Amino acid sequence: MKVLFAGGGTGGHLYPAIAMAAELALLVPDVGVSFAGTTSGIEATEVPRLGYRLHLVPVRGLKRGRSLGDIIANLGVLADFSAALGRAVALVKREAPDVVVGTGGFVSAPLLLAAQLMRKKTLIQEQNAFPGVTTKLLSVLASEVHLSFEEARRFLIKKKGVFVSGNPARSFVLQSAAVARMRFGLHEDRPTLLVFGGSRGARSINNAVLQWLDEITVSANLVWQTGALDFERIKSKVTLSPSVWVAPYIEDMGMAYSAADLVLCRAGASSIAELTNLGKPSVLVPFPYATGDHQRHNARALVKSGAAMVVEDDSLAERESIKNILELLHESERLQKMGEASLKLAYPDAARQLALRIISLANKY
Numbered sequence: 001m002k003v004l005f006a007g008g009g010t011g012g013h014l015y016p017a018i019a020m021a022a023e024l025a026l027l028v029p030d031v032g033v034s035f036a037g038t039t040s041g042i043e044a045t046e047v048p049r050l051g052y053r054l055h056l057v058p059v060r061g062l063k064r065g066r067s068l069g070d071i072i073a074n075l076g077v078l079a080d081f082s083a084a085l086g087r088a089v090a091l092v093k094r095e096a097p098d099v100v101v102g103t104g105g106f107v108s109a110p111l112l113l114a115a116q117l118m119r120k121k122t123l124i125q126e127q128n129a130f131p132g133v134t135t136k137l138l139s140v141l142a143s144e145v146h147l148s149f150e151e152a153r154r155f156l157i158k159k160k161g162v163f164v165s166g167n168p169a170r171s172f173v174l175q176s177a178a179v180a181r182m183r184f185g186l187h188e189d190r191p192t193l194l195v196f197g198g199s200r201g202a203r204s205i206n207n208a209v210l211q212w213l214d215e216i217t218v219s220a221n222l223v224w225q226t227g228a229l230d231f232e233r234i235k236s237k238v239t240l241s242p243s244v245w246v247a248p249y250i251e252d253m254g255m256a257y258s259a260a261d262l263v264l265c266r267a268g269a270s271s272i273a274e275l276t277n278l279g280k281p282s283v284l285v286p287f288p289y290a291t292g293d294h295q296r297h298n299a300r301a302l303v304k305s306g307a308a309m310v311v312e313d314d315s316l317a318e319r320e321s322i323k324n325i326l327e328l329l330h331e332s333e334r335l336q337k338m339g340e341a342s343l344k345l346a347y348p349d350a351a352r353q354l355a356l357r358i359i360s361l362a363n364k365y
Contacts, residue, residue, distance in 0.1 A: 001362050002032040004055075004095055006111035007103030008043030012270050016125055016351075017103040018050060019168035023355035034095060036088070036111050055091055059084040059106045081110060088114035098362035099123060099143075102134065109134045116141040121361040125354060127167045127269035130297035131155050143361055146354055148269055148347075149301045165354055166347020169273035172254035180258035184223055184245040191329050192221040194260035196250065201227015202266055205285055208317040209264075210234060215322060217243035220329055223259055225250045262329045267299040267310075273350070275307075279343030281335045282308045283325050285316055307342035 003024060005017040014037075021033045034053040037043030047054040059080060088110040092100065100115035101123045102108035108124075112134065115122050121143045126135045129149035139145045139158045147153060148167035156162060178188040186192065193216060197205045206226055209216070216222055224246040226234050231248035238246055250256045257263070257278050265271050267284040275282050284302065286295035302308035309328060311321050328334060347353075 001028055001030075001359070002034075002095065002097045003358055003362070004034055004036060004092070004097035004100045004111070004115075005103065006036040006100060006108040007105045008035070008037040008047075008107060009041040009105035011042055011046075012127055012268055013104040013108075014041070014043050014046060015170075015270060016127060016168040017101065018046070018052075019351040020101065020125070020354050020358065021052065023351045024358060027352075027355055027359060034097075036091065037105075037107050041105060041107075055095075057084055057087050057091065057107050057110060059110055084110040085114055089118065092118055092120060099358050101125065101358060102138070102142075103127070104132050104134060109138065112138045112142070121364065123354075123358060123361060125165075125167075126152055128152065128292075128294040128298055129301045130292050130294040132292065132294075144357060146357065148273065148350075149298070151297065151301050151304075163357075165357070166350030167269050167273040168351035168354065169270055169277060170253070171348070172257055172274070172278060174278060175255060175258040177259060177261075180255045181221060183252075183255050184221075184259055185242060186221040186223070186245060186259065187242050190219070190221045190243070191261045191332075192223060192259050193262050193264060193325075193329055194223045194256055195264045196225035196256075196271075197227055197266055201225070201230045201248075202285070202287070203230060204313050204316055205264065205266075206230045206234060208322070210237060211317055212322040213238065213244070216326065217241070220326070221259070222246075223250070223256050225256075261332075261335055262325075264325065267295040267302075269294075269298060272298055272302065273347070276302075276342050276345040277348045279339045279346065281328075281338030281342060283328070284308050284310050285313055286310065288313045302342070302345065305341050305345055307338055307345060 007013045007017050024031045035047045036055045036057050092114050099121045102112040103125045112122050124142045124145045127148050129151040131152050139156050145162045146165040150164050181188050222244050228248045263280050263282040267286045284299040286299050299310045303310055315321055
C-alpha cells in the first residue's frame with residue numbers, strides 16, 4: 001500500500017498529514033508513505049527531519065487582491081500551475097500511490113487534480129470551518145472529503161462522501177493543575193491564564209497582555225508564550241514572580257494546558273483541535289488577515305457551542321476586553337460549562353479514523 005500526502009506551507013496544513021502518516025505506519029507496518037511539497041514551506045525541513053521522502057513540486061498561490069498588479073501576477077501563477085500539474089502527473093505516474101491525500105497549501109491543488117484526472121483515489125482533509133479554495137473546487141471529484149467542523153459542509157457542492165472527522169492534533173495527558181503550576185513556579189491556588197500565539201507569537205496579543213500585565217497578575221497566574229520575535233522586548237519589561245512565567249516557546253505544552261483554567265490564543269485549526277480535545281475554555285482572537293478570514297469562522301463555531309469567547313484583534317487592548325477576560329477567568333462555574341461544551345466538539349482519535357478511511361479507499365481498487 002502506498003500513500004502520497006500533498007500539503008504544507010504552514011504547520012496547520014502539514015502536521016495533520018504527519019499525524020495520519022504516523023497512524024498509517026502503526027496500522028499497516030509496510031505502508032509506503034511520501035510527501036509532496038515546496039521548497040518555501042515548512043515541509044521542506046520537517047518532512048526530511050521526520051524521515052519521510054519529500055517530492056518537490058514548484059507552485060505558487062494566487063494573489064487575493066483585485067489590483068492590476070495582482071491580476072498580472074495571477075496570470076503568471078496560472079502558467080506556473082500548468083507546469084506544476086504536468087510535474088504532478090509525472091510524479092503520480094512514477095510513485096503509483098493507492099491514495100493521494102490533500103491537506104491544503106499550494107501544492108495540494110496540482111497533486112489532487114493530477115490524481116483525479118488519472119482516476120486515483122483522493123481524500124481531502126480540511127482543517128478550517130471555512131474551506132480553502134482547493135477544497136471547494138476539487139472536493140467535487142474527491143473520493144472522500146473529511147471536515148474538522150460541521151459548519152464547513154454548507155460551503156461544499158459535494159454532499160455524498162463528506163464526513164466530519166476532526167483535525168488531527170498533538171496529544172496531551174492532563175496533569176493536576178496544582179502540580180502543573182508548581183512546575184512553572186506559580187501560585188498553586190490562583191486561577192491561571194495561558195497565553196500563546198504560535199511559535200512566532202502574535203504581536204497584538206503580546207502587546208495587550210503586556211499593557212494589562214499588572215491587572216492580570218494581581219489576582220491570577222500567567223503562563224505566557226511570547227514567540228521568538230517578541231521575547232527579548234517583553235523579557236526586558238517583565239519581572240518574573242510566582243504570578244508570571246514567560247518564555248519564547250513552551251516545550252511542555254501538556255503541562256501548560258494542565259496549569260490553565262482559561263486559554264487566550266488565535267483561532268487556528270490546530271489550536272482549536274487541541275483545546276477541544278482537552279476540554280479547555282478559551283478566549284479566541286482571530287487573526288484578521290487569515291486567508292478567507294477562516295479563523296473567524298473557526299472561532300464562531302466554538303462560540304456557537306458555548307465553548308469560547310471571541311475578542312477582536314483591534315479591540316483586545318481595550319479595558320473592556322481585559323475586564324471581560326478577567327471576569328471569565330474568575331468564574332469557575334462558567335469556565336466549567338465552557339470546558340464541557342469544548343469537550344463535546346472533540347475528535348481525539350481523528351488521525352486514526354482518517355488513517356482507517358485511507359486504508360479503506362486503498363482497498364477499494
